[in-house]
Amino acid sequence: MKQLDVxxxxxxxxxxxxxxxxxxxVEQAALIGHWAALIKxxxxxxxxxxxxxxxxxxxxxxxxxxxxxxxxxxxxxxxxGAIVGSDHGKLIELPVxxxxxxxxxxxxxxxxxxxxxxxxxxxxxxxxxTVCAIGFAPGFAFLADVDPRIALPxxxxxxxxxxxxxxxxxxxQTAVYPADSPGGWQLIGRCPVPLxxxxxxxxxxxxxxxxxxxxxxxxxxxxxxxGHV
Amino acid sequence: xxxxxxxxxxxxVIRAGVHSTIQDLGRYGxxxxxxxxxxxxxxxxxxxxxxxxxxxxxxxxIEITVGMASFRAECDLVLALGGADLQAELDSELIGNWRSFxxxxxxxxxxxxxxxxxxxxxxxxxxxxxxxxxxxxSTVVRNGLGSAIVDGDxxxxxxxxxxxxxxxxxxxxxxxxxxxxxxxxxxxxxRNFSPQALKVFYQSEYELSADSNRxxxxxxxxxxxxxxxxxxxxxxxxxxxxxxxxxxxIVLLNDRQTLGGYPKLGVVARVDLPQLGQARPGTKVRxxxxxxxxxxxEWCQFCDYFSGV
Numbered sequence: 001m002k003q004l005d006v007x008x009x010x011x012x013x014x015x016x017x018x019x020x021x022x023x024x025x026v027e028q029a030a031l032i033g034h035w036a037a038l039i040k041x042x043x044x045x046x047x048x049x050x051x052x053x054x055x056x057x058x059x060x061x062x063x064x065x066x067x068x069x070x071x072x073x074x075x076x077x078x079x080x081g082a083i084v085g086s087d088h089g090k091l092i093e094l095p096v097x098x099x100x101x102x103x104x105x106x107x108x109x110x111x112x113x114x115x116x117x118x119x120x121x122x123x124x125x126x127x128x129x130t131v132c133a134i135g136f137a138p139g140f141a142f143l144a145d146v147d148p149r150i151a152l153p154x155x156x157x158x159x160x161x162x163x164x165x166x167x168x169x170x171x172x173q174t175a176v177y178p179a180d181s182p183g184g185w186q187l188i189g190r191c192p193v194p195l196x197x198x199x200x201x202x203x204x205x206x207x208x209x210x211x212x213x214x215x216x217x218x219x220x221x222x223x224x225x226x227g228h229v
Numbered sequence: 230x231x232x233x234x235x236x237x238x239x240x241x242v243i244r245a246g247v248h249s250t251i252q253d254l255g256r257y258g259x260x261x262x263x264x265x266x267x268x269x270x271x272x273x274x275x276x277x278x279x280x281x282x283x284x285x286x287x288x289x290x291i292e293i294t295v296g297m298a299s300f301r302a303e304c305d306l307v308l309a310l311g312g313a314d315l316q317a318e319l320d321s322e323l324i325g326n327w328r329s330f331x332x333x334x335x336x337x338x339x340x341x342x343x344x345x346x347x348x349x350x351x352x353x354x355x356x357x358x359x360x361x362x363x364x365x366x367s368t369v370v371r372n373g374l375g376s377a378i379v380d381g382d383x384x385x386x387x388x389x390x391x392x393x394x395x396x397x398x399x400x401x402x403x404x405x406x407x408x409x410x411x412x413x414x415x416x417x418x419x420r421n422f423s424p425q426a427l428k429v430f431y432q433s434e435y436e437l438s439a440d441s442n443r444x445x446x447x448x449x450x451x452x453x454x455x456x457x458x459x460x461x462x463x464x465x466x467x468x469x470x471x472x473x474x475x476x477x478x479i480v481l482l483n484d485r486q487t488l489g490g491y492p493k494l495g496v497v498a499r500v501d502l503p504q505l506g507q508a509r510p511g512t513k514v515r516x517x518x519x520x521x522x523x524x525x526x527e528w529c530q531f532c533d534y535f536s537g538v
Contacts, residue, residue, distance in 0.1 A: 005447055009416065010416060010500070010521060011414075011416045011417065011466045011469075011496060012414050012416065012466050012468065012498075012524070013414070013498070013499055013521070013524050013525045013528040014469075014499075014528070015466045017416075017417075017463065017464070025463060032414075036261060040258070040261075041521055047257045047258065048257050048258060048260050048266070049258075049260065049261060050260040050261060050464030050465075050487055050488070051261060051464075052461070052462050052463045052464055053461050053462060054461050054463075055461070055463045055464065056262075056464070057463065057464025057465075057466065059257075059466065062532075063525060063528045063532045064529060068307065087390050110447045133462060133485075133488060134261060134263045134488075135263050135462065135486060135487045135527040136263065136486060136488070136490030137371075137486075138259075138262055138263040138264045138372050138373075139262060140263055179373070196262075196373070198362065198363075198372060198373040198374050199362040199363065199374065201363060203264065203363065204262045204263070206262070207261065208261070
């Protein structure tokens, strides 16, 4: 249970930034996700809400809304009702095939960490991660915190091609690439479940504050669920 | 007798040109899932074209980058053109820009490369009828929502015969100069930039790089000292000016990524962004500060004039 100390600033003619914290903290994600959803649903003047690790960018539809009054109203709402349990957010289970055939960095990550591949998998699947931000590409969820034992930095130079579904590590964060793209994360597995379906609603299962649990699967289940080697 | 409804209604794409996409006012409400808003790079030209047709501002138009496109009418339609002048010819007859006109079934509209400006907007009375995805018809290629139009596509539209011949009053016509000045609302991390860095920013002339696209306008010129500390990634408003460590500013545009971790020194005034949407590579770009109240006043005027924006 936490109280947020909210600061706001004008960004442009119709946008306001709400800063909910100064430092990164996984625990805040659930609160930020909660307030972002609330601002989006409760204020008709709002046309876009972009939450991130410590902030929420709010864009207003009409150019006529008086910004200071509107911002103070939101801050007041947040601070008067700001007590939300840290259990906010749903749990998403994602199957992952951890194998060198689909994960070019799996052996190197094990090697650099002084662990076996089985231990890397056990550590990666051994805790729930929190969605702290969604960006870079549609449906790309930044998940924290990765166990320090396998928290390898991203590659100095990104790969030109990372296959859709690739599960990567970059420092204390992990993520699944929802589509083929360039990328510099250490790739340790592949998830067969599509995580961005353009045109569908929701297009992606993640909201900030959700929890993600990775579950290790074998090749058979991976291919059954649509995965490619 | 029934009318033959099996016949195609609309505008047939004969040549799609370099890069032509369908755009309405953009896709809102999905930034939380990482989706870009899209929308016309020159909002003003898009709005004029719809206004010439008595459409609403949110009707979809075709954004034609560079030009070199041609279309054939599959039924009688009322069209309008605005933005970059593409020397439009209707069955080989020059018809001029910033105006509406009737195209009869079977007639061809041919567009040349832009000589000034970069993007033209082609509107159809009643709007281009296309599938709305997540609340918008805007094509955002990098989000897998729509794709650039290709030769042979049919841009569906309802038939119209009513002759309307409307023009944009000459005093409103933009000139697409070689040097543009964009006014900046200082915000975000502006205070973290040194006075010297801001002085460089406002006193230098930057050149628009050929590397620019619908995501962002990359500028080349004197390096701006960027505050060293990286920032925690945060939401990026349309027109945000980010300064990576190489000191070369990037103005983030319609198809921008939703989050970014580079320091930003402010946001280009909404009413000035069409100038950037029409700037060709090599255009000289200068910046000057604008007070928030002034920027808001001008944006209000714009929105009220083209009501529904």
